[in-house]
Amino acid sequence: MSVRVRFAPSPTGFLHVGGVRTALYVWLFARHHGGTTVLRIEDTDTEREEVGAIEQIQRSLDWLGLDFDESPRVGGPHGPYLQSERSEHYHAAVDRLLAQGDAYRCYQTAEELEVARAEARQTDDPTLPTRLHRDLTAEQIASFEAEGRPAVIRFRTPLEGETVIEDLVRGQVVFEHRLLGDTVLMRGGGRPTYQLANPLDDLAMGITHVIRGEDLLSSTPRQKLLVEALGGTFPQTAHLSMILGADKKRLSKRHGAASVEEFREAGYLPEALVNFLALCGWSWDGETELMSVAELIERFSIERVNAAPAVFDHEKLAWMNGQYLRALDTGAYTAALRRYLEDAGSPLAGAARLDELVPVVQEKLGAFSEFDALVGSLLESREPDAESWQKLLNDEQAARILDAATASLSVLPAWTVDNVESALRAVCEELALKPRQAFLPIRIAIVGSTVAAGLYESIAFLGSEASLARLQHARAALTDV
Ligand code: GLU
Numbered sequence: 001m002s003v004r005v006r007f008a009p010s011p012t013g014f015l016h017v018g019g020v021r022t023a024l025y026v027w028l029f030a031r032h033h034g035g036t037t038v039l040r041i042e043d044t045d046t047e048r049e050e051v052g053a054i055e056q057i058q059r060s061l062d063w064l065g066l067d068f069d070e071s072p073r074v075g076g077p078h079g080p081y082l083q084s085e086r087s088e089h090y091h092a093a094v095d096r097l098l099a100q101g102d103a104y105r106c107y108q109t110a111e112e113l114e115v116a117r118a119e120a121r122q123t124d125d126p127t128l129p130t131r132l133h134r135d136l137t138a139e140q141i142a143s144f145e146a147e148g149r150p151a152v153i154r155f156r157t158p159l160e161g162e163t164v165i166e167d168l169v170r171g172q173v174v175f176e177h178r179l180l181g182d183t184v185l186m187r188g189g190g191r192p193t194y195q196l197a198n199p200l201d202d203l204a205m206g207i208t209h210v211i212r213g214e215d216l217l218s219s220t221p222r223q224k225l226l227v228e229a230l231g232g233t234f235p236q237t238a239h240l241s242m243i244l245g246a247d248k249k250r251l252s253k254r255h256g257a258a259s260v261e262e263f264r265e266a267g268y269l270p271e272a273l274v275n276f277l278a279l280c281g282w283s284w285d286g287e288t289e290l291m292s293v294a295e296l297i298e299r300f301s302i303e304r305v306n307a308a309p310a311v312f313d314h315e316k317l318a319w320m321n322g323q324y325l326r327a328l329d330t331g332a333y334t335a336a337l338r339r340y341l342e343d344a345g346s347p348l349a350g351a352a353r354l355d356e357l358v359p360v361v362q363e364k365l366g367a368f369s370e371f372d373a374l375v376g377s378l379l380e381s382r383e384p385d386a387e388s389w390q391k392l393l394n395d396e397q398a399a400r401i402l403d404a405a406t407a408s409l410s411v412l413p414a415w416t417v418d419n420v421e422s423a424l425r426a427v428c429e430e431l432a433l434k435p436r437q438a439f440l441p442i443r444i445a446i447v448g449s450t451v452a453a454g455l456y457e458s459i460a461f462l463g464s465e466a467s468l469a470r471l472q473h474a475r476a477a478l479t480d481v
Helices: 017-032 053-064 087-100 110-120 138-147 194-204 214-229 260-265 270-278 293-299 314-327 330-343 354-361 368-379 386-394 398-410 417-431 435-447 455-462 464-480
Strands: 004-007 036-039 103-106 152-155 162-167 171-176 184-187 209-213 236-240
Touching: 004 017, 004 209, 017 036, 017 053, 017 209, 017 236, 017 270, 017 293, 053 260, 053 270, 087 103, 087 152, 087 184, 087 194, 087 214, 152 214, 162 214, 162 236, 171 214, 184 194, 194 214, 209 214, 214 236, 260 270, 270 293, 270 314, 330 354, 330 368, 354 368, 354 455, 368 435, 368 455, 386 435, 386 464, 398 417, 398 435, 398 464, 417 435, 417 455, 435 455, 435 464, 455 464
Parallel strands: 004 036, 209 236
Antiparallel strands: 103 152, 152 184, 162 171
């Protein structure tokens, strides 16, 4: 039987680290087995839905290179892939379950349920409140109907026995039926719940393996019982552990970027993020860190997914991103950088000489987001950074240094990195200053900041005219004080 796996996000916001790791494992598993990837959008809960979230999820998956063989966008033989368009199918299943006696109408009001719950807290049967309308008489039903009470549909969970899940990550997990209660399948107004729509679609779409977060493990026995009541076979499951922050607390905003969109904006390479996320809960040999997508596909196996929580280490991601950035050839680096700047709406994206800066920055940048601060002022003239400028003004040696630098640079026969370097070294010797002292005012004059890519490279890039003009401008500011 060929593998069919799905990623089934609810469009309640951005794609977060946990969700995207699930999407990646789904994708790697399918590609490893030559199977099919399905993207299904679980948009039955309209109250929690966020406008634009579906496009956002699709955009994040596209950026990461996770393509889905069947999806709302590309369609497929088991569509529609938006749950909001599948309601007939849920109603048909509920009708069948009602007719079989595996589901029933429950007329409890919210207040009644609340009271029953409060009472049940005193007993050893916490799920009793979900079962109170399980065996209504024909008269009771007629009277509730006559009252015009709305009903929800509940599943008639067996009172005895247990459901055993052989999870591919967590091993055997046993659920006692009595503790499950009677799951709501459809709310008033005929709105399907997750517990109905999700397993029905897995069945209808021929899903062979359910790979998802461990927070959904408790839904699994309910979904299995439902599928079996409809004569289906429940898929194999693999429940992935949570991802924690470095402090071992559940990953949240506090720990920094958490959505794919944020990583993209921060200038990470999708390949680096994919590699990093693959290792958040899985390893190949326990050692190898850097792996291409092709290697990940070849090596990925559910057996090596770790049941213990994974830790999201931002530092490791930054390290990995730097490794990927440095390994790119110049052409690919330039293209990726331009794409990043375009996405970020930066005017530098169109800079004609961007490619000339690649050799200057490639060894230095840990992420593209650092590009602007490091060399932006070489591509366009900018106001200097106020704090750095003040340092220049306060530097008693600055006037002397700038004069010497101007004198030394203005006689260069050719404006090359090597010549610029010799000229500036000569300044240090002449003034008997260490490069650290002598270069500070020069750097601020040239790039408007104390941080810069290589100073010689920056000056060489800028050209003689602009460099000398910037030195002169700074020198003039010094005479003003
Ligand atoms: N739609 C569910 C969610 O986003 C996931 C369903 C599943 O993978 O079973 O939490």
